[in-house]
Amino acid sequence: MQPDTEMLGEDEYWLGDVANEMDQEDGLIWVYGPGDEGVMAFTDFGIETLQGLIEIHKENPDLHSRSTDPL
16 A cells, blocks of 8 residues: 555655665565666555654654765
8 A cells, every 4th residue: 555645744855764664574575577766665564554654754854954964
């Protein structure tokens, strides 16, 4: 299941950055079509996990900037 960015009320690029912290055991899955392009999707548990991460990042916006700063 892929969450609707409108349902979550967040920018899709910001959500993608937040979701990049997730692993398979967090409910993140990748769906691949022909070729090598994949799309990020989530189980019901994954959407709950993503919503929790959204709250964490909103409470502490510095987390996001630290995770996207170039090395």
